[in-house]
Amino acid sequence: MIRLNKKHLVIAGFGAVIALCVAATPAKPTEVKYTNLKVLPKNISPKELQGMMVDDFQDGLGVTCNFCHANAADGHGLDFASDAKPEKEIARAMMRMTIGLNKKYFKVKHPKLGTDALVVNCNTCHKGQAFPDGAEPK
Template sequence: MRIKINRKLAVVIVLVASVTGTAAMAINKPEPVRYQNLKVLPKDISPHDLQSIMADDFEDGLGVTCGFCHANAKDGHGLDFVSDAKPEKEITRQMMRMTIGINKKYFKLKHPKIGNSALVVSCTTCHKGQAFPDGTAGNN
């Protein structure tokens, strides 16, 4: 009889610990990242996907760093990723729309997305690691 009580007690303890652990995980679950001012990229993009697009597509494809498109923060520390103060940011949006359109129209990709390796035309297609693809360094 004593063994049965100990087993029942052990089962109850395991169940209570399991429920408590599950509740604690639900309470401590971090809020999803909410990016502001995304106009071409999906608003629910994961931090990993956003970093991959910024580093692999833009930094590597254009040979630039974040400050090429993103304005300095007003307090002088870092960058203001939300700001549209630099025209390069809107130009980048136009270029993203253009590559999505080209891939859709000419290569019949149904849902082309920036950062997708299935894209036939990407930043690197024209830029080849240069900020200005025609070599004019912005002097048009």
């Protein structure tokens, strides 16, 4: 029969705790590289991008992703990098417009889309509708 003394048990216990801590430490997330960003910062985080798309565009315009983003060629999901839909370039123009309005008229020094610092945002005009005040194309 093997007899372990307290010293060996303490060392084994610390070893087990360290092994569990190392195993539980999340791996470094892979850096996401977005393509075809023309207004948004190239280094935007997935959390910031998702928040902006949901809070600003979906809520402010009452639309879903496929309003601006084209279907993927394989028919599964959306092709977020594609410029096939004209609504995407319209959205870019609207983003540039709100940045310009906030800088010029409200003296927001470095307007950042998706922040509460903006006075003018999507909801200012759209109020949850894809086309503000009956401006829907015919």
